[in-house]
Amino acid sequence: MNVLKKLFLIVPYLLFFSLSHGSYHTITIHANDSTLLVTGKVVDSITNQPIHLAAIYLWEHQTDNAPLKTAMTNKTGDYQLAYNRTPFYLKISYMGFQPQTKRIETMNGSNIDIGTIKLLKIDNKLEEVTVSSKRPTLELITGGYKFNADNNVIGNSTNMAELLKQVPGLTVNELEGKLQLLGKGAAVLINGRKVNMGGQDLLNYLKSLPSNDVLSINVLTSPGAAYDSSGDGGILDIRLKKNTNLxxxxxxxxxxxxxxxxxxxxxxxxxxxxxxxxxxxxxxxxxxxxxxxxxxxxxxxxxxxxxxxxxxxxxxxxxxxxxxxxxxxxxxxxxxxxxxxxxxxxxxxxxxxxxxxxxxxxxxxxxxxxxxxxxxxxxxxxxxxxxxxxxxxxxxxxxxxxxxxxxxxxxxxxxxxxxxxxxxxGINSSENNSRNFITTRPYExxxxxxxxxxxxxxxxxxxxxxxxxxxxxxxxxxxxxxxxxxxxxxxxxxxxxxxxxxxxxxxxxxxxxxxxxxxxxxxxxxxxxxxxxxxSMSEQIKNNYINLFxxxxxxxxxxxxxxxxxxxxxxxxxxxxxxxxxxxxxxxxxxxxxxxxxxxxxxxxxxxxxxxxxxxxxxxxxxxxxxxxxxxxxxxxxxxxxxxxxxxxxxxxxxxxxxxxxxxxxxxxxxxxxxxxxxxxxxxxxxxxxxxxxxxxxxxxxxxxxxxxxxxxxxxxxxxxxxxxxxxxxxxxxxxxxxxxxxxxxxxxxxxxxxxxxxxxxxxxxxxxxxxxxxxxxxxxxxxxxxxxxxxxxxxxxxxxxxxxxxxxxxxxxxxxxx
Structure with missing residues (x-):
C-alpha cells in the first residue's frame, strides 16, 4: 500500500482538447544533428503582408491533445521553436484565416527553416465550425474509432441519448435502460471524466444534455490502463466542443x-x-x-x-x-x-x-x-x-x-x-390490489x-x-x-x-x-x-476485491x-x-x-x-x-x-x-x-x-x-x-x-x-x-x-x-x- 500512496500523491489525469483541422502537407528536410530550431514566416496569401501574432503549435502526433510547444509570430511574421525530436506536426492558425497543418519529417537535423507559409483569408469569422465539418464521420484512433458529430444534421438540436443512437456498434435501449457496445455494457465519459451512473439513471442524465455541445465520440473497445477498468464492452468518451478563438x-x-x-x-x-x-x-x-x-x-x-x-x-x-x-x-x-x-x-x-x-x-x-x-x-x-x-x-x-x-x-x-x-x-380475487411504491435515492x-x-x-x-x-x-x-x-x-x-x-x-x-x-x-x-x-436484513453485506487489469x-x-x-x-x-x-x-x-x-x-x-x-x-x-x-x-x-x-x-x-x-x-x-x-x-x-x-x-x-x-x-x-x-x-x-x-x-x-x-x-x-x-x-x-x-x-x-x-x-x- 506504500507504493499506492506514493503514486496517489504524484500522478494526474490528462484532459484532452479538440484539434481544429485545416489543410495538411508533409515536408521532408535533410539535416545533421538531433537539436532542432524550427523557424519560418507567416504571411497573407493575397497581400503577402506578414501576419502578426499568428499562433504556432507543435505536436509529436497529430492526434495529441495538447501541443508540446507554442509560439507567436512577431511583427514581421517570423517565428521560431526549439525542439529535439522528429518527426512532428506544425499547425499555423490565425483568426480570419484558414489554419494549416504540416507534417515535418527530418533526418536528424538542426536549424530547420519551414519557409513562408501563406494563409488563405476567409470571410466568415466563425470559420472554425466550417473547417471542422470537413472531417470524416468515422476515424480510426488508438484502441478504437471516432464518430465525428459536429457536422451532423439529424443529430442537431436533440439530446445526447438520441445522438448516441447514430454511433456505429452502439445500442441504446430506453425501455430497458441499457447502453451496449457490440452486445456488452459500456462505460460513459464526458471530456475524459467518467459519469458515475448506470442503467436508467445514466440514460435520463444523457437525455437532459444537449447534443449541440458534442464534437465527437471516441469508441474505445480496447482502452488503455489510464482508463477505469469498468465496462465489459469498452468506453464511450464524449468530447465536447471548445472555443479556441480570442x-x-x-x-x-x-x-x-x-x-x-x-x-x-x-x-x-x-x-x-x-x-x-x-x-x-x-x-x-x-x-x-x-x-x-x-x-x-x-x-x-x-x-x-x-x-x-x-x-x-x-x-x-x-x-x-x-x-x-x-x-x-x-x-x-x-x-x-x-x-x-x-x-x-x-x-x-x-x-x-x-x-x-x-x-x-x-x-x-x-x-x-x-x-x-x-x-x-x-x-x-x-x-x-x-x-x-x-x-x-x-x-x-x-x-x-x-x-x-x-x-x-x-x-x-x-x-x-x-x-x-x-x-x-367486478369479482373478489386475490389479484385485486391497490398500492403506492415510493423510492428516494440520494447519493454522492x-x-x-x-x-x-x-x-x-x-x-x-x-x-x-x-x-x-x-x-x-x-x-x-x-x-x-x-x-x-x-x-x-x-x-x-x-x-x-x-x-x-x-x-x-x-x-x-x-x-x-x-x-x-x-x-x-x-x-x-x-x-x-x-x-x-x-x-429489513439481519446481516450486513461486505465485499472486498483486489484485481489486476x-x-x-x-x-x-x-x-x-x-x-x-x-x-x-x-x-x-x-x-x-x-x-x-x-x-x-x-x-x-x-x-x-x-x-x-x-x-x-x-x-x-x-x-x-x-x-x-x-x-x-x-x-x-x-x-x-x-x-x-x-x-x-x-x-x-x-x-x-x-x-x-x-x-x-x-x-x-x-x-x-x-x-x-x-x-x-x-x-x-x-x-x-x-x-x-x-x-x-x-x-x-x-x-x-x-x-x-x-x-x-x-x-x-x-x-x-x-x-x-x-x-x-x-x-x-x-x-x-x-x-x-x-x-x-x-x-x-x-x-x-x-x-x-x-x-x-x-x-x-x-x-x-x-x-x-x-x-x-x-x-x-x-x-x-x-x-x-x-x-x-x-x-x-x-x-x-x-x-x-x-x-x-x-x-x-x-x-x-x-x-x-x-x-x-x-x-x-x-x-x-x-x-
Whole structure:
C-alpha cells in the first residue's frame, strides 16, 4: 500500500482538447544533428503582408491533445521553436484565416527553416465550425474509432441519448435502460471524466444534455490502463466542443417536432487574456406513446390459469433542464486551472394502462384484469470538476483532478388492479390490489485522480497515475397498500438501505514508437470494496476485491496507408446499486422483481485484430476481428421463488458467455459533393448456465449495420441520410426481434453561414415493431413493442460572436504565456 500512496500523491489525469483541422502537407528536410530550431514566416496569401501574432503549435502526433510547444509570430511574421525530436506536426492558425497543418519529417537535423507559409483569408469569422465539418464521420484512433458529430444534421438540436443512437456498434435501449457496445455494457465519459451512473439513471442524465455541445465520440473497445477498468464492452468518451478563438462567441438553437417535442439551448463563450469562460442552458420537453402486446404463460399459478393476453399503452412525457458553466484560467505558459459545473434536471410522467384476459390450460376464459399505473420520476444531477494541468519541459505532463457528483432520484409509482368476470362485473380475487411504491435515492460520489506523463527516451513515454473514488447512498423505500384487499400484516412495508463503495486504483503504461512499430502496454491495479446494510436484513453485506487489469496495443505501419494492430485487455463489470437493492416490487400480478445482495463482479477478457488501409485520399477501410469471454456473469433472469410461491425476475452470478465477431468500416468521398461512411458488425455469442435448471436461448449469428451519407447539393445546402438495421438476436433468456429505421435531414445555411435551418424526418421506413421474448422455467413472455417514433422536426441554430481586434490582441505580447 506504500507504493499506492506514493503514486496517489504524484500522478494526474490528462484532459484532452479538440484539434481544429485545416489543410495538411508533409515536408521532408535533410539535416545533421538531433537539436532542432524550427523557424519560418507567416504571411497573407493575397497581400503577402506578414501576419502578426499568428499562433504556432507543435505536436509529436497529430492526434495529441495538447501541443508540446507554442509560439507567436512577431511583427514581421517570423517565428521560431526549439525542439529535439522528429518527426512532428506544425499547425499555423490565425483568426480570419484558414489554419494549416504540416507534417515535418527530418533526418536528424538542426536549424530547420519551414519557409513562408501563406494563409488563405476567409470571410466568415466563425470559420472554425466550417473547417471542422470537413472531417470524416468515422476515424480510426488508438484502441478504437471516432464518430465525428459536429457536422451532423439529424443529430442537431436533440439530446445526447438520441445522438448516441447514430454511433456505429452502439445500442441504446430506453425501455430497458441499457447502453451496449457490440452486445456488452459500456462505460460513459464526458471530456475524459467518467459519469458515475448506470442503467436508467445514466440514460435520463444523457437525455437532459444537449447534443449541440458534442464534437465527437471516441469508441474505445480496447482502452488503455489510464482508463477505469469498468465496462465489459469498452468506453464511450464524449468530447465536447471548445472555443479556441480570442473573443466573444455564442450560439442559440430551437427545434420543434410533431411527436410532440421541443428543444431550446443557448451557449456563450468568452476568451480574453488568461480567461476562457462559457455558459450554457438547455430545455427540452417531449411526449411519446409506447404500445405493447404480451402473451404470458405462467406455469405456477395456483388457480391453474395459464395464459395472459395483455395489452399495455403508455403515454409518456418528460421535461429536462440543464445548465453548464466552465471557467479555464491560464496560470502561465505551461499550466491551466479549470472549474466546471453541470446541473441537470429530469422529470418524467409515465401513465400505463393494462388490460389482460386470462385463460386456463384448457383455453377457457377465466377473468379479465384491468390495471392502471402512474409513475413519476424526479431526478436532479450536480457535477463539479476542478482540474489542474501542467506541462513541463521534454513533454512531461501533470494533471490533477477533483470531481464531486450528487444525484437525487425519487420514484413514485401507484397502481390499482381489479378483476372482472366475463360480463364485466367486478369479482373478489386475490389479484385485486391497490398500492403506492415510493423510492428516494440520494447519493454522492467523490473522485480524486492524478496522472503523470514522462518522456524517458526518443519517441517513448512512461505514464502512471492513481485514482480514488468513494460513493455513498442512503435510500428509502415504502410499499404502501391503499385498499383493504390485503392480507393482514402486508398493508405496508418500509426499508432503508445504506450503501458505501470505495475504489482505489493505480496504473503504469509505456507507449511509443520504434522502427515502424507503435505500442502501448499497461497494467492497472484496483482495490474495490463495498458495504450494504438494510433495516429489513439481519446481516450486513461486505465485499472486498483486489484485481489486476493488463492491456496491450501493438501496431505495425507498413507505410503511410496500411497498418495492422493487435490489442488485448481485461475489464470488469461490477453490480450496480440497483442490482444489489433487495427491495421487492409487486406491481405486476404475475411475477415480482427485486435485487440480489450477494452479487459479485465478473471479468471480461478481449482480443482485437485490426487492419486499416487508406486506398487513396478519398477511400479508406478498417476491418476488425475480436473475441471475448466472461464467466460468472450476472444476468437478469426468471426463476421460481419457493418462499413467495411466485415467479421472480432477479440477477444471478451463474452465467458464462463467449463471443466472436468482427466489424467493417469504410469512409468514402466522391468528388466534393458526397461523403459516405458505412459500418457492419457480426457477432456470434454462446451462453451457458451453472444452474442446470435454467433454460437459456441458443446463441445465434446476428448483425447490425449503418450507412451515413452527406450530400452537399449546393455550397450551403447539405442532405444527410442515415440508415440503421439490427437483426434478431438472443441474450440468455431474452430474444430480441429485428429493428431498424431510415432518417433523412436537410440543412440550409444562410446569413453568411451564421443561421442553420434544418428539417428532419425520422423513420421513413419504420421497422420498430420489435418483438421481445423471455423464456424461463416458470414463465414465458412474448411481447410486441411499438414506440411511436415517426416524426418531422424543424430546427434553427444561430451562431454569433465578435473577434477581439488586433489592438486588443496586442496586449498578449506581455502575457507570460507567450514563450
Amino acid at each position: 473573443g466573444f462567441f455564442g450560439s442559440a438553437s430551437a427545434s420543434v417536432s410533431t411527436l410532440w417535442g421541443t428543444d431550446e439551448s443557448l451557449n456563450l463563450n468568452l476568451k480574453k487574456n488568461k480567461f476562457e469562460i462559457s455558459l450554457g442552458y438547455n430545455f427540452s420537453y417531449s411526449e411519446n406513446q409506447h404500445k405493447r402486446n404480451d402473451l404470458i404463460k405462467n406455469y405456477y399459478l395456483p388457480d391453474s390459469s395459464f395464459l395472459y393476453k395483455q395489452e399495455q399503452v403508455s403515454h409518456r412525457s418528460q421535461r429536462t433542464h440543464s445548465i453548464k458553466t466552465n471557467t479555464l484560467y491560464h496560470v502561465d505558459s505551461t499550466s491551466t486551472l479549470s472549474l466546471n459545473y453541470w446541473y441537470a434536471y429530469f422529470y418524467g410522467k409515465f401513465p400505463n394502462e393494462r388490460d389482460a384476459a386470462i385463460y386456463n390450460r384448457k383455453d377457457e376464459f377465466q377473468r379479465r384484469i384491468e390495471q392502471r399505473d402512474l409513475i413519476f420520476l424526479d431526478n436532479n444531477f450536480h457535477i463539479v470538476d476542478l482540474i489542474y494541468d501542467k506541462n513541463f519541459e521534454k513533454k512531461n505532463k501533470l494533471s490533477i483532478g477533483l470531481n464531486y457528483s450528487k444525484y437525487s432520484n425519487e420514484n413514485n409509482t401507484s397502481f390499482w388492479r381489479k378483476a372482472y368476470n366475463f360480463s364485466g362485473i 460520489i467523490w473522485t480524486f485522480n492524478a496522472d503523470y506523463k514522462n518522456s524517458i527516451g526518443k519517441d517513448i513515454d512512461l505514464k502512471f497515475g492513481a485514482k480514488y473514488n468513494r460513493a455513498n447512498t442512503k435510500s428509502f423505500f415504502k410499499n404502501l397498500a391503499t385498499n383493504e384487499n390485503i392480507v393482514s400484516g402486508e398493508e405496508s412495508k418500509e426499508d432503508e438501505v445504506q450503501y458505501n463503495e470505495n475504489i482505489l486504483a493505480a496504473y503504469a503504461a509505456l507507449d511509443g514508437k520504434y522502427k515502424g512499430i507503435s505500442f502501448d502496454v499497461g497494467l492497472r491495479l484496483e482495490s474495490f470494496d463495498y458495504t450494504l446494510r438494510s433495516i 493488463p492491456n496491450f496495443y501493438i501496431r505495425h505501419d507498413f507505410d503511410e496507408k496500411k497498418s495492422i494492430s493487435l490489442s488485448g485487455n481485461r475489464r470488469i463489470e461490477r453490480p450496480g446499486y440497483n442490482m444489489l437493492n433487495p427491495f421487492v416490487v409487486t406491481n405486476n400480478p404475475i411475477y415480482f422483481t427485486n435485487g440480489n445482495i450477494y452479487l459479485k463482479p465478473y471479468f471480461a477478457n478481449r482480443l482485437d485484430l485490426q487492419y486499416s488501409h487508406k486506398l487513396n485520399d478519398n477511400h479508406s477501410i478498417l476491418l476488425s476481428l475480436y473475441g471475448n469471454s466472461s464467466n460468472n456473469m450476472f444476468a437478469y433472469v426468471s426463476r421460481y421463488n419457493q418462499e413467495a410461491a411466485s415467479p421472480e425476475f432477479n440477477y444471478y452470478n451463474d452465467y458464462n458467455q463467449q463471443q466472436i465477431g468482427g466489424y467493417f468500416m469504410s469512409q468514402n468521398k466522391f468528388g466534393s459533393k458526397v461523403n459516405i461512411s458505412t459500418y457492419l458488425s457480426l457477432q456470434r455469442p454462446t451462453f451457458k448456465s451453472n444452474n442446470a435448471e435454467d433454460i437459456l436461448l441458443p446463441g445465434m449469428l446476428n448483425f447490425n449495420g449503418s450507412i451515413n451519407t452527406f450530400i452537399h447539393i449546393f455550397p450551403k445546402t447539405t442532405i444527410q441520410i442515415l440508415g440503421f438495421y439490427a437483426s434478431k438476436r438472443n441474450s440468455f433468456q431474452m430474444k430480441y426481434g429485428a429493428t431498424g429505421y431510415v432518417t433523412t435531414g436537410v440543412q440550409q445555411k444562410v446569413l453568411q453561414d451564421k443561421l442553420n435551418i434544418s428539417l428532419t424526418i425520422e423513420d421513413i421506413f419504420n421497422l420498430q415493431n420489435a418483438p421481445i421474448s423471455s423464456l424461463g422455467n416458470v414463465i414465458a413472455i412474448e411481447s410486441i413493442n411499438k414506440l411511436r417514433s415517426r416524426y418531422a422536426k424543424v430546427s434553427l441554430s444561430y451562431n454569433f460572436g465578435k473577434t477581439f481586434s488586433i489592438k486588443q490582441a496586442k496586449k498578449l505580447e506581455k502575457d507570460s504565456r507567450i514563450d
